[in-house]
Amino acid sequence: MTAAHDTHALDAMTAAADHHQVLLENDQVRVLDTRLPADERTPVHTHRWPATLYVMSWSDFIRRDADGNVIVDSRTWERQPAVGDALWLPPLTPHSVENIGNQELRLIAIELKSAEE
Template identity: 30%
Template sequence: MRYFEVKPKGHSAHHSHRWEHEVFILDGHYLVECRDQEKRVGPGYAIFIPPNVPHCFKNVGDKTLKFLCFTPYEK
């Protein structure tokens, strides 16, 4: 599990991973781009990102976006 903060108008790079991950929004609003689709989400939302799927997160709110990211444990 990891904790992230993204400033207003900030965003992640468009990227993918070989593993799945889940994101849980604690505070703020963001736009998720995944599989050529966009969805606007806010506090309390959970998003599932499948493995090897390009995605990007953009803070579209006026305050800092705070979220948790969960990934599988690798030995």
């Protein structure tokens, strides 16, 4: 049995459903297959739970806040994640992501609902 998708207007599955697919959802976790083709940008959305990310394919990206200000540019990182790497991501306030690389950015996100306050 799966829990209903979060109906918050900016939740990833509401505001950016074209780039997120639910693989599993219950009261404890939501597992998303996140895909962002090269040269695409997601609509503004949120992720209300912290998540572990598993890298399926990597491409540089820019994350912007809801006002369009750059908050992350992966090109500035000391090391680019490789396929098979795992990353930690805290909950994210409203943001968009633009794939500025030349291949698909694909991540499996395991959102931890039990970490909610």
